[in-house]
Amino acid sequence: MSAERLAALIADRAPVSGHRPWPRYEIDHDTWIAIGQALGEGGGDLLGLWGEKDNVHLALRVAGEAVPCVVTVRVRIADFPSIGRFHAPAIRLERAVRDLYGFAPIGMLDRRPWLDHGAWSMRAPLGSRPPAARRDPGTYDFLPVKGEGLHQIPVGPVHAGIIEPGHFRFTANGEIVARLEQRLGYVHKGIDGLLTDTDLERAGRIMARVSGDSTVAYSFAFSLAVEQALELEAPPRAQVLRGIMAELERTANHLGDFGAICNDASFSLIHAHCGIFRERVLAASERAFGHRLMMDRIVPGGCEDASPGAPRAIQTMLEEIEQPFAEIVRLYEDTPSLQDRTCHTGFVSPDLAAQWAAGGHVGRASGRDFDTRRDFPYPPYDNASFEVPLFSAGDVDARIWVRIREIEQSMAMIKTWIADLPAGPSRAELPPLAGVREGIAMTEAFRGDIMAWVRIVDGRIARAHARDASWFQWPLLEAAIESNIVADFPLCNKSFNCSYSGHDL
Amino acid sequence: MAIAFDLAAQTVQMFLVLAVAPFLLGVTRMVKARLLRRIGPPPWQPYLDLWKLMHKEAVLAHNASWLYRTAPYVIFAATWVAAALVPTFATGLMFSWAADLIALVALLATARFALALAGMDVGTAFGGIGSSREMMIGSLAEPAMLLVVFSVALIAGTTQLSAIASHFIDAHVGLRVSLGLALIAFVFVAVAENARIPIDNPATHLELTMVHEAMVLEYSGRHLAMIEAAAAVKLVLYFSLLSCLFFPFGMATADQSLGPLTVGIVSYLGKLLVLAILLPIGETAVAKMRVFRYPIFLGGAFAAGALAVFLLFVSRSF
Numbered sequence: 001m002s003a004e005r006l007a008a009l010i011a012d013r014a015p016v017s018g019h020r021p022w023p024r025y026e027i028d029h030d031t032w033i034a035i036g037q038a039l040g041e042g043g044g045d046l047l048g049l050w051g052e053k054d055n056v057h058l059a060l061r062v063a064g065e066a067v068p069c070v071v072t073v074r075v076r077i078a079d080f081p082s083i084g085r086f087h088a089p090a091i092r093l094e095r096a097v098r099d100l101y102g103f104a105p106i107g108m109l110d111r112r113p114w115l116d117h118g119a120w121s122m123r124a125p126l127g128s129r130p131p132a133a134r135r136d137p138g139t140y141d142f143l144p145v146k147g148e149g150l151h152q153i154p155v156g157p158v159h160a161g162i163i164e165p166g167h168f169r170f171t172a173n174g175e176i177v178a179r180l181e182q183r184l185g186y187v188h189k190g191i192d193g194l195l196t197d198t199d200l201e202r203a204g205r206i207m208a209r210v211s212g213d214s215t216v217a218y219s220f221a222f223s224l225a226v227e228q229a230l231e232l233e234a235p236p237r238a239q240v241l242r243g244i245m246a247e248l249e250r251t252a253n254h255l256g257d258f259g260a261i262c263n264d265a266s267f268s269l270i271h272a273h274c275g276i277f278r279e280r281v282l283a284a285s286e287r288a289f290g291h292r293l294m295m296d297r298i299v300p301g302g303c304e305d306a307s308p309g310a311p312r313a314i315q316t317m318l319e320e321i322e323q324p325f326a327e328i329v330r331l332y333e334d335t336p337s338l339q340d341r342t343c344h345t346g347f348v349s350p351d352l353a354a355q356w357a358a359g360g361h362v363g364r365a366s367g368r369d370f371d372t373r374r375d376f377p378y379p380p381y382d383n384a385s386f387e388v389p390l391f392s393a394g395d396v397d398a399r400i401w402v403r404i405r406e407i408e409q410s411m412a413m414i415k416t417w418i419a420d421l422p423a424g425p426s427r428a429e430l431p432p433l434a435g436v437r438e439g440i441a442m443t444e445a446f447r448g449d450i451m452a453w454v455r456i457v458d459g460r461i462a463r464a465h466a467r468d469a470s471w472f473q474w475p476l477l478e479a480a481i482e483s484n485i486v487a488d489f490p491l492c493n494k495s496f497n498c499s500y501s502g503h504d505l
Numbered sequence: 506m507a508i509a510f511d512l513a514a515q516t517v518q519m520f521l522v523l524a525v526a527p528f529l530l531g532v533t534r535m536v537k538a539r540l541l542r543r544i545g546p547p548p549w550q551p552y553l554d555l556w557k558l559m560h561k562e563a564v565l566a567h568n569a570s571w572l573y574r575t576a577p578y579v580i581f582a583a584t585w586v587a588a589a590l591v592p593t594f595a596t597g598l599m600f601s602w603a604a605d606l607i608a609l610v611a612l613l614a615t616a617r618f619a620l621a622l623a624g625m626d627v628g629t630a631f632g633g634i635g636s637s638r639e640m641m642i643g644s645l646a647e648p649a650m651l652l653v654v655f656s657v658a659l660i661a662g663t664t665q666l667s668a669i670a671s672h673f674i675d676a677h678v679g680l681r682v683s684l685g686l687a688l689i690a691f692v693f694v695a696v697a698e699n700a701r702i703p704i705d706n707p708a709t710h711l712e713l714t715m716v717h718e719a720m721v722l723e724y725s726g727r728h729l730a731m732i733e734a735a736a737a738v739k740l741v742l743y744f745s746l747l748s749c750l751f752f753p754f755g756m757a758t759a760d761q762s763l764g765p766l767t768v769g770i771v772s773y774l775g776k777l778l779v780l781a782i783l784l785p786i787g788e789t790a791v792a793k794m795r796v797f798r799y800p801i802f803l804g805g806a807f808a809a810g811a812l813a814v815f816l817l818f819v820s821r822s823f
Contacts, residue, residue: 153630153713160722161710174637175796264714266706266793272541337703338792486634487796490711 002043003063009034010062010069019438020228022059024070032073033081035060040086045357047442048451048467049083049093050192051101051126056080057465058090059440059451061357068376070440070453075103078128082108089356089472096505100192102127112141115185115504126193145171145179153486157186164500168489175485180478184504191505195464200226200300200430203461207452208296210466211502216249217445218466219298221452224378225464226300229439229456230431234379236422238302243380244314244417245285245294245303246443247410252281253446254403254410255325257497261400262332264490265341273328277321284317302427311418318411329404342397346480346492349394356472360448361406362496365391365398372444386413396495433459445469447499468502515599519589522745525774526737527551529744529781537708537785551737555730563726566627576623577724577731580616584735587612588742592670592749594769595757601667606654609666609746610647613698616735617643624720631712635719638796642704642716645803646697649690652810656687657750659817666746670753683823686813688751693806695743697799700736702788704799707736714793741777748776 009031015023027035039046039060047059047068054075061068073080082105084091094105095114102124116123118135150171157165165186171179194206207222208215220242227234234242259274282292288310289297297304307313332338348358353366363370371388373381389405391398433456440453448469455462477496481489531548538545565574587609592598604612621639624632654664660678661669672678697704700717709715712722721732749756755772757765794802816823 151630151633153634155630155713159710160712160715262792264711266702266709266714267791268537268541268708269789272543276542335792337794340798341792341795485796487714489713 002038002041004043006035006038006043006060007062007065009038010071015069016072016438018229018436019070019440020231022067022069022440024057024072024438026072026074029073029076029081032058032071032083033086035071036081036083036086036090039083039090040088042355046083046087046089046472047357047449048453048465048471049090049097050453050465050467051075051097051103052455052463052465053101053126056097056103057453058083059453059467066375068442075101078102079104079106081106084108084110089475092475093471098124100124100126102130115188117185117188125190126196140183142169142181142183143179147173147178149173150178157183166500170486170489172486175487177481177484177486177489180481180489182474182478184474184500187501187504189501189505192465195461195466197463198461200456200459200461203454203464204299205296207464207466210505211468211499212293212295213253214249214445214447214450214468214499214502215293215295216245216298217443217450218452219296220246221441221443221450221466222454222464223298223300223303224441224443225439225452225454226456227439228441229437229454230300230433232301232428232431234302235425235428237305237424238426238428239379240417240422241303241306241426242298243384244306244414245289245297247414248281248285248288248314249294250444250446251407251410251414252278252285254407255281257446257494258332258400258403258407260497261342261396261491261494262338264494265338267335267338270328270332270338273324277325277328280317280321284313287313299427301430302425305426306421311421314414314418318415322411325407332400332404339397341488341491342400342495343393343395345396345488346484346495347394348476348480350392352476352479353394356476358448358472358476359469360444360446360473361399361402362473362476363448364389364402366394367392370449372442372449376442378441378443380417384413384416396491399495436462447497447502448473450502466502466505468499470498470500470503473498474503511597511599514595514597515589518593518595518598519585521593521770522588522591522738522741523585523734525777526734526741527555529741529777530737532778532781533740533785536782537789540785540789551733555734558725558730558733559727561726563724563728566629566723569627569723573623573626574728576619576626577728577735579619580623581731581735581738583612583616583619584738584742587616588738588745590666591742591745592667592756593745594755594773595766596667596671596674597758598667601665605664606658606666606669607651607664610650610654613739613742614643614647616739620720620732623724627723629723631715631719631722634713635716635722638716639720642697642799642803645800645807646694649803649806649810650694650698652807652814653687653691653694656683656810656813656817659814659821660684666749670749670756671758673750673753674756674758681823683813683816684751686809686816688747690806690810690813691747691750693802693809695747697803697806699740699743701784703791703794704802706793744777744780745773747780748773752776 013025044060044062049058055072057072059070084094085107099113099116117137122129123132153170155168157167167183169181208219210218255274255278259271263271285294286292288306348366350367353363353368369390386409389402437456442449442451451467454464480492530551535545535548590604590609621636624636658664661672705716757769
């Protein structure tokens with residue numbers, strides 16, 4: 001019903017020319033509001049919401065449709081109608097747009113800043129830049145929680161371990177968590193500003209550094225977006241090499257996560273072994289592609305070619321870890337004290353996962369059957385055969401199993417690809433560039449879907465935007481920990497493993 | 506002469522415990538590292554750590570009271586005195602007549618009380634969490650520990666440790682069901698009291714899961730050194746108590762000449778080493794349990810202790 005209404009709202013419109021591959025429509029405020037209402041009623045998935053000078057864009061997929069679209073609303077003086085008041089997943093995105101551009105979302109109840117902690121000496125650094133007095137970054141109005149016997153536990157932004165900064169405000173009743181509220185934005189780097197009016201090469205390097213653990217996925221998404229804008233296709237060899245790199249990155253990160261989750265239940269044996277596996281993957285990546293994390297290997301038009309010994313290095317590594325990994329998985333299954341910690345902990349309901357369009361292991365552990373590689377296929381996945389693991393338990397255990405199954409799928413895919421690596425060049429020349437061109441692409445990082453959008457004007461990036469999977473996963477962590485015990489938070493948090501850097505931009 | 510000898514034996518025992526404590530901690534850490542396929546620091550690393558902490562500046566919170574500053578010394582003193590009450594390589598301790606097993610439990614409870622107060626003193630959330638969890642563990646572990654004491658005392662007819670050890674060595678107590686149950690209860694209690702996996706993880710960096718570490722999170726410098734030393738001494742205390750109550754062989758009893766004393770020291774150190782190797786092996790095999798499972802774990806210890814006492818009431822030969 002609401003899906004049909006949403007489809008009707010954007011049907012029969014003329015898309016903006018030069019935006020590929022998804023259509024982009026310029027709409028008025030009333031249609032924008034209607035789209036927000038339809039999204040709120042479950043008519044589709046919100047895929048991203050970002051600003052630029054004078055415009056606010058929203059990427060969405062109508063439920064059941066194969067191709068998503070982008071809708072754009074012009075900012076009226078300095079405000080635009082809020083989507084967040086109808087569709088909660090947009091709230092943090094709108095707060096970020098307001099902090100960066102100064103556009104006020106009309107009707108939004110939450111007027112607190114999100115990325116702006118008051119240390120910038122100006123407001124809206126990408127907008128009108130009015131000077132502002134510095135505020136104490138410590139002051140922030142956390143949502144009030146009332147009840148008998150409740151007490152607050154502030155955690156972070158500086159933690160006892162060496163991890164990224166984020167503040168977590170727990171309201172607990174003894175050991176039971178009544179509410180968790182996150183405050184993020186501590187690693188804001190001004191990515192959106194850096195991606196405004198810059199050349200392609202520099203933009204690619206910045207994109208690769210949005211979230212270091214997903215550097216391949218970000219470069220991949222950015223390159224696809226640029227190639228779409230320029231109507232270019234990477235040569236076959238580059239496509240397969242990109243796939244290998246993306247799956248190597250996924251395998252390495254999932255292995256690291258699997259160990260780290262078990263370590264947070266103080267079961268360090270699996271952590272130790274997974275550390276060794278991950279190291280083997282990274283070492284093989286170094287031998288094959290010359291960089292452990294494969295940073296800056298994927299570029300618009302193709303990718304850096306692999307070393308001549310790459311297939312052998314990767315093949316040997318896969319053979320070395322396959323058997324011991326299966327044993328470690330058995331150890332995980334056969335340790336009741338560990339299962340006791342992971343099963344039924346940190347439950348995310350399928351409804352919430354669907355509403356937030358949570359990607360990656362968070363969504364797939366809660367029954368949201370979505371994988372960018374399969375549902376918005378891009379080369380080389382359009383010709384690859386793989387399964388998307390799906391679990392419905394929604395707990396820490398399910399999120400571990402999604403990772404385990406994905407590691408197995410990734411290793412199988414890498415094997416197929418390296419056995420039959422196409423010959424030929426790995427880079428294509430970028431065509432001569434003129435005029436205004438826009439491109440958008442989504443790739444599946446190990447955390448879930450990430451989106452990259454670019455506008456190229458005469459060969460320069462006029463504006464680009466990256467949206468991490470974590471935007472739609474962090475809020476679910478708040479829900480997952482509710483009525484769990486305080487001491488289980490690290491376990492839940494690690495099973496999500498959301499990005500701070502990718503989210504704070 | 507006899508008094509001088511007793512005094513010397515007592516002094517040696519006191520300082521022996523203090524001297525080997527960091528080493529044993531180092532051994533457990535090294536074994537754990539090896540089990541996880543790491544090399545790990547050498548077993549004497551805790552001595553260097555303590556030395557380093559002693560020479561570092563102690564940073565205090567603005568609102569720290571005298572309690573916060575004195576607690577580390579109280580904790581260390583109480584723990585050390587408690588450790589001095591446990592016969593290690595020879596029975597016939599001087600202090601043994603001044604205090605018994607129940608006093609030992611009370612001394613450890615005093616240290617716990619001081620630590621919990623210090624944890625809450627500066628008013629950080631983690632100190633409060635740690636103190637609250639520590640008191641929960643204490644309230645469950647202490648009754649279980651007392652039942653272990655009672656079951657042993659019912660067999661030996663006394664609560665004085667030296668006398669119990671002598672009785673077990675000389676009177677050929679043999680294998681008993683009640684002692685087996687008491688041993689199980691004691692191991693559970695020891696794991697909980699020493700903040701080891703599955704109750705607490707001494708190596709964790711996750712502030713929300715900590716118990717002991719949460720209470721001492723704000724400590725630094727010499728204060729932290731005292732607390733770390735006290736934790737190491739406490740571990741040795743429980744190891745000594747375990748070997749004294751359940752494996753007292755090799756201990757010098759009536760004949761306290763050089764020969765039996767040497768045998769006593771060597772066998773004592775051997776027992777400590779075996780326990781220091783067994784502990785990390787056990788720790789590697791299980792995950793940490795949920796906070797709300799502590800009562801079940803320590804309730805098991807209590808049940809085993811209670812069963813041991815009941816069996817002894819039914820018949821002294823169990």
